[in-house]
Amino acid sequence: MSAGAVSGLTELMQRYEAVIGLEVHGQLLTESKMFCGCSADYIGSPPNSNTCPVCLGMPGVLPVMNRKAIEYTVRTALALNCEIPEHSKFDRKNYFYPDLPKGYQISQYDMPMSEHGWLSFPVDGEEVRCGITRVHLEEDTGTLQHAGDILQQARSSVVDLNRAGVPLMEIVGEPDLRTPEQAREYLVRLRQILVYIGVNDGNLEQGSFRCDANISLRHRGSAELGVKVEIKNMNSFRAVQRALEYEIVRQGRLLDQGQAIAQETRGWVEAKGATISQRSKEYAHDYRYFPEPDLPPLQLTADFVERVRAGLPELPQQLVDRLQRDHGLSTYDAAVISAEIEDARAFEALVGAGVAAKSAANWLMGDVARLARETRLPLQRSGLGITGLAALIGLAERGRINGPTAKALLEELYVQGGDPVAVVEARGLGQVSDEAELSGIVDRVIADNPAAVSDFQGGKEQALQRLVGGVMKATRGRADARLVNQLLRERLSR
């Protein structure tokens, strides 16, 4: 169980099996919106400044579909092993809400752009395969801010339509997941794929990648499904896992007490660490879907699909395989390096710059990863950058500087930047590995430390380190440690 595991979870999960299905909405990284020429990148623009008559739903306007959004959806569907039917169409989903300007959302109902896919991934060593029901295309809504909640004044809400009409892909997963970890891993893998193929930026906090979950419980061994509860408002992987764990315990306890589960939508409240019912005053939903008369249907020919397939970028698993095959990385290293596409790109750039694959991996997974976390700066955008790091590793590899110096320089230059070679020159940080120069220093240190010498000759191995330390001190840490050890032993064994 994860850190956030709720007490009793393990015990309940021995008796109850969770049936979990996830529904993901991902904004597409197009230039323009789905049906108009406004920018699909609305983050940070002033309220209602990214709108036009079409996305404002003014009387008399008409939608015109964005071809790139169609291609990105097909690209995604192919990456998720979906079939692309030759004929698909858009439909109107009718409901009233202030963030939905037209009073209907243009979506896809009975003829989506893709169906019958799957995503497979390992969880604690065993392969989990989750079916993908469909990947379809629709338009995002605007955003609402609720004002006046704080004081008990009359509540009112304000509407910003900058986001209205942004291309939104809906990825509906089959209820094939059985544990919160599986659900979390499914999302991690799905997000990774969308980012790798360049259709989505995978930002859960800003909501460009959103997830709703359906979960029901049933007694282990039983085949029929329990009552389904929908969970919303989870904006991190951890939140998804915690919300599902919470629901398993909540529903499990109700079932233990012989109580019925209400079919409802519940919202995850991070602060409370709980889901709460969103029983809406809305009358029973009836979306009255019907074919969008303003948009001719789609006919995606085999040619079209194959052209999209040909342009499909490398998928995470393909990269993992390649990192092992071509660069001899271990399965573990390959997985860590490829988790975030930025790391994968950095790795390939370092190798391209002549750094040995193994040490490129070690540096990235070690100190660089730590610094990137601490400074919130990925290597690419750090002061040091790929070339700087490549040069730094180069110095260390060729023995121009020793390990400690290299680490110190990384710390110093990561944010502020600078050319490691120049810095080493300027400060004379180059490693001292000239035997003649070191011999003199070694003799002096032996002469100055008779006690340590006799301890060592008396059989105290660790006494040697006191002498090594002395030499290091004398060379301001630049001495070649291996050579110093060797020289000391030679002299003291005489």
Added chain:
Amino acid sequence: MTPPTASELAGLLRSGATTPQDLAARARADLERISDLNAVLRYTDSLAERQAERAARTLAEVPERAGPLCGIPFAYKDVLCVEGVETTAGSRILQGHRPPYTGTALRRLLDAGAVPVAVTNCDEFAMGSSNENSAFGPVGNPWDPGRVPGGSSGGSAAVVAAGAVPYSLGTDTGGSIRQPASLCGVTGFKPTYGRVSRYGLIAFASSLDQIGPFARSVADVAGVFSAIAGWDAMDSTSSPTPVEPVEDQLGRGIEGMRLGVPHEYVAEGLEPGVRAAIETAFSELERLGATLEEVSLPTTEAGLSTYYIIAPAECSANLARMDGVRFGLHIDRPSLTDTYLETRGNGFGPEVKRRIMLGTYALSSGYYDAYYRKAQKVRTLIADEFDRAFATVDALVCPTSPLVAFARGAKSDPLSMYLCDVLTLPVNLAGLPGISVPCGFSEGLPVGLQVIGPRFQDGVVLRVAHAYERATSWHAEQPPVPPVASGAGS
């Protein structure tokens, strides 16, 4: 004497006998003289002034670039959006609404130097056949102000019939151009679906709506059509097929053409006077060298039902945006739901609410298959029957309306009103081009002859209408009341 047509006015402008400003001023005066008809909702004075000046400059400086509509005044239906000009679709819910953009058909006319002088009254959201459903009062028929002008583009038909403007724009979803043209004794043309961009047309039923012109001559109708037709990047349903030069079709006569008479359209339900006028028109067409043969469109009887499921279903969604949030009427209530209910309950008139109810019901869960899906299938049958007919005939001829202009308030129950469109709405279901030309009188009221053609054969429809117009003088008949000073040059 009859008021001049647009082409005649174009000649006067070129000869320098008059100016765009003068024509606009006369049109304005004539429209005010018929203000009792309530055909005009508002005047577009500043826009008219700008356009007239611009046209005058073009005519003076680069006459070769002045098209046939340059400097000619016109009026347009209150469902067509022009930036900054109040556009209400004849509804209280859009009172004061000023669109932030100009629709494509109007854009093209403005670019051609045309001079819009007024916005015409119409049934609310283009729903009606008598113009009695306007939130701003009914429109009178120039031939008898006590009678309806037809609908929904009644105002656009009336101002042309009264001779105040040479042409106007209307929209036709189930007959809303052809039926009022018939009842007012003018020519009204509904182009092939997809031929004229719907961008800027406040939608009633998206898969049926089409913009088209009213005029007092087929040549004018063809000229306006040419100016507004053609593919538009803003309307995905506009056709990329190049527009044929329809003017070439005019004057070719109908010698040897095969015209079909749909037996179901003349079988029963026609007023005797209408039947008489139509039969005379048929023999006239034969005299002109066409052969008339009876064809059958058996599913016609189901057309009305099909239309009154599909159109309301689409309108129930199209009118959902009238929610009082971004524009239009807003009746404030503490809760959002109550604000919606109050705003829409009070903002829409009875007929619009009736159709939204009908369409919402037809789409609601449990009824979709029985109504909406079924109607979509019958629509296919209706379209196929037309196609089959056009395999043997070049065009179809029939009455536009089974009856002449009726007295205001005569049709109180919805169904009897809906029946006014039985002869026009199948054409919209099949997306065909259709025109109504004056073909006589019954009880002193105009009767219209409808010509229907295959999809994208708008030219054929205009050709038949033009041949008939040239052989007859019905289009030149003027309504007795109200008297309107003819246009320029008098």
Added chain:
Amino acid sequence: MTLSRDQVAHVAMLARLGLTEEEMELYREQLDAILAHVDRLQQVDTSQVVETAQIGGLLNAWRDDERRPCLSVEAALANAPKRRGNHFEVGAIQE
């Protein structure tokens, strides 16, 4: 079939139309009459027929992914009946 008053009320709520009791009853009768007429559709044999949603026969009417200028904030909000700052304002959303 005849519509019940509750069905009419449900449809009116779906369509967000605030109707008076009189309107409710009027529409119940009128929709009944219209639907009775419309039921003639059921006599048409459509067993071998596909639906027509659009008559245009067009396919893949798409555009290139290019940005076009937006409206100014003032133009976007110019028709707003209720405005707060540069937002549209609506009443309390009770959920």
